[in-house]
Amino acid sequence: MIAAKPKGLAAHLPILYPAATLAVFFVIPFGIMLAVSFFQREPGGFYTTEFSIDNYANLFTALFGRVLAFSIFISAFCAALCVAAGFPFTYFVTRMRRRAQVVWLVVLVSVLSLSAVIVAFAWSIMLSQTAGVSNLLVWLGLMDQAVSWSPGFWALTCGMCYIAFPYTVLVLYPPLSRLDPHLPEAAQTLGASPVKTFFTVVVGSLRSAIVATLIMVFAFTLGTYLIPQILGRPQHWTLSVLITDEAIYRSNLPFAAAMSVFFMAVSLALVGLTMLAGKGRGPAER
Amino acid sequence: MAGLDLKDIHKRFGPVTAVQNVDLHIPHGRFVCFLGPSGCGKTTLLRLIAGLEQPTAGRVLLEDQDITFQPAHQRNFGMVFQSLALFPHLTVGENIAYSLRIRKKSAADCRRRVEALLDLVRLPGYAGRAVAQLSGGQRQRVAIARALAIEPRLFLLDEPLSALDAKLREDMQLELRMLQQRLGITTILVTHDQREAMTMSDLIVVMGTDNQVHQMGSPLEIYRHPADTFVADFIGTSNLLKGVCGGGRQVAVSGRTLNVETLPAGVTTGTEVSISVRPEDISVVAGVREGENHLQGRVAFVRDVGSSVEIYLDCNGFQIVSQSTPKSRPAVRQGDAATAVLPPSACVVLGA
Numbered sequence: 149m150i151a152a153k154p155k156g157l158a159a160h161l162p163i164l165y166p167a168a169t170l171a172v173f174f175v176i177p178f179g180i181m182l183a184v185s186f187f188q189r190e191p192g193g194f195y196t197t198e199f200s201i202d203n204y205a206n207l208f209t210a211l212f213g214r215v216l217a218f219s220i221f222i223s224a225f226c227a228a229l230c231v232a233a234g235f236p237f238t239y240f241v242t243r244m245r246r247r248a249q250v251v252w253l254v255v256l257v258s259v260l261s262l263s264a265v266i267v268a269f270a271w272s273i274m275l276s277q278t279a280g281v282s283n284l285l286v287w288l289g290l291m292d293q294a295v296s297w298s299p300g301f302w303a304l305t306c307g308m309c310y311i312a313f314p315y316t317v318l319v320l321y322p323p324l325s326r327l328d329p330h331l332p333e334a335a336q337t338l339g340a341s342p343v344k345t346f347f348t349v350v351v352g353s354l355r356s357a358i359v360a361t362l363i364m365v366f367a368f369t370l371g372t373y374l375i376p377q378i379l380g381r382p383q384h385w386t387l388s389v390l391i392t393d394e395a396i397y398r399s400n401l402p403f404a405a406a407m408s409v410f411f412m413a414v415s416l417a418l419v420g421l422t423m424l425a426g427k428g429r430g431p432a433e434r
Numbered sequence: 435m436a437g438l439d440l441k442d443i444h445k446r447f448g449p450v451t452a453v454q455n456v457d458l459h460i461p462h463g464r465f466v467c468f469l470g471p472s473g474c475g476k477t478t479l480l481r482l483i484a485g486l487e488q489p490t491a492g493r494v495l496l497e498d499q500d501i502t503f504q505p506a507h508q509r510n511f512g513m514v515f516q517s518l519a520l521f522p523h524l525t526v527g528e529n530i531a532y533s534l535r536i537r538k539k540s541a542a543d544c545r546r547r548v549e550a551l552l553d554l555v556r557l558p559g560y561a562g563r564a565v566a567q568l569s570g571g572q573r574q575r576v577a578i579a580r581a582l583a584i585e586p587r588l589f590l591l592d593e594p595l596s597a598l599d600a601k602l603r604e605d606m607q608l609e610l611r612m613l614q615q616r617l618g619i620t621t622i623l624v625t626h627d628q629r630e631a632m633t634m635s636d637l638i639v640v641m642g643t644d645n646q647v648h649q650m651g652s653p654l655e656i657y658r659h660p661a662d663t664f665v666a667d668f669i670g671t672s673n674l675l676k677g678v679c680g681g682g683r684q685v686a687v688s689g690r691t692l693n694v695e696t697l698p699a700g701v702t703t704g705t706e707v708s709i710s711v712r713p714e715d716i717s718v719v720a721g722v723r724e725g726e727n728h729l730q731g732r733v734a735f736v737r738d739v740g741s742s743v744e745i746y747l748d749c750n751g752f753q754i755v756s757q758s759t760p761k762s763r764p765a766v767r768q769g770d771a772a773t774a775v776l777p778p779s780a781c782v783v784l785g786a
Contacts, residue, residue, distance in 0.1 A: 328517055333515070334519035334521075335507075336486070336506040337590075338507075338584070339537060340532075344536065349521055352523045353521060353522050
């Protein structure tokens, strides 16, 4: 814990480097994007530095609204799935012996080394009609004939969750492994069954960690633009796909910038609301 | 028999033996301490009783009912953990009411019970506080109140006072003991502090580093008549003299002969034995004296701490510690010749 605020230039030196990095690589690019979002597109060219809010006015179309809503929905849905599966999974991993824990974590981290391209194509093959899992089910006699599950909503969900799951576990691992093992035991001596213990004490005492993980996975999956194009149909394309399309293929940087800024504002508002909701109850939030 | 019975309990964790050969009867309504050095298996034994571990062999009976494999959450015991394990996301009141809410008690019932328990542990009006706002002693009381909320059949405490500073610990010992007497609830406390065990318990179970029970008895019985050298050494301070049993009630110690009052069964002439004598039973007189159980030596060190005086006497090959009050302090100084007098009734003979 830091007792007093640092005073003078020397005390601030250690923070200057990260502050400068943050400014150069995040604040300045964002400032440029914010500026560009108010510029005019020059058809066939780049853009001119004339102030205009047309880009923002053009956002209010049915298409943009639908894609924005879907992007937020699919990210929130995947975040919820990942945390719902990842929290009990991580809990059981942290209760294992040290060696077994290391094996599980290494497997998960190695999944991170796969690029989104490989993951997307692997899923599209696995869910295809010609070589996919459905052939296996036909062979086992569970299905009559092989079908194609990709592209589609569930294929997209699978791909996004696959990418996000290792992050979910890695973010949940530290708070769960720090959980006092006597807390669940105390709940049991007080009469709570193992299932009740899990929900009232393990989930309850780690609620802020769960909210933080939800936000992290949500923000992380919002940015995927490759997986929706491979595993989703056009109606499943997220706003990230639309922005890429606008910026790169249609060379409309001001409009792409305006979409990005608006998207970010909406996401930040949602994150803020989630944090408020997570903080509302319970006395011991820190 | 009413009470808790442990029948031939063994517990192994892989190759490590945590507890072995434990046969105990704990009578209803008593305060019992499991006392032993760290690693003796006393906490494991408590966890076996709580149902948080299952024994490798043996049975646990409560009021003649076999509860060995009953899950912990069906036992209706109250337990206070060493780390206290208060739920950080709940208020003091919610912590105490946790077991009542699990049992689907009404909100009004819960509130009444929480208030009664907070009065009992002398924290009235604390129900709405966050656990993080409490001091160590207050958390202690909340953990006790939480464990008592369902009127448990057994009250189990795993070194709950070890994190408190010495002064507060002594206060809590008295308070906990008086609370137990008022409620008449069968209580088991695990501790490595023999003073704490002596203060609080009706019965002490002494466990050793061999993971077995060495002796069970009242505090004074264990202090006055230790069953073996381990107990004599672990409980309080003791002078342990190695010797060989001569004829009759005599033991030869380093070329001198001590008279004793009783010999344990199985000790005959020629048996190697140890004699345990408590320091406060030994008196020291100045100069060289002769007589029954008089051991002559030289004063090696005098520790005068005000309330008591300890004299360390070198007696050719072994050392003897005596303790006396300032009033009966003998007139000796370091280096003086002196004689220790050991009353035969205070010499407890133990199998070596």
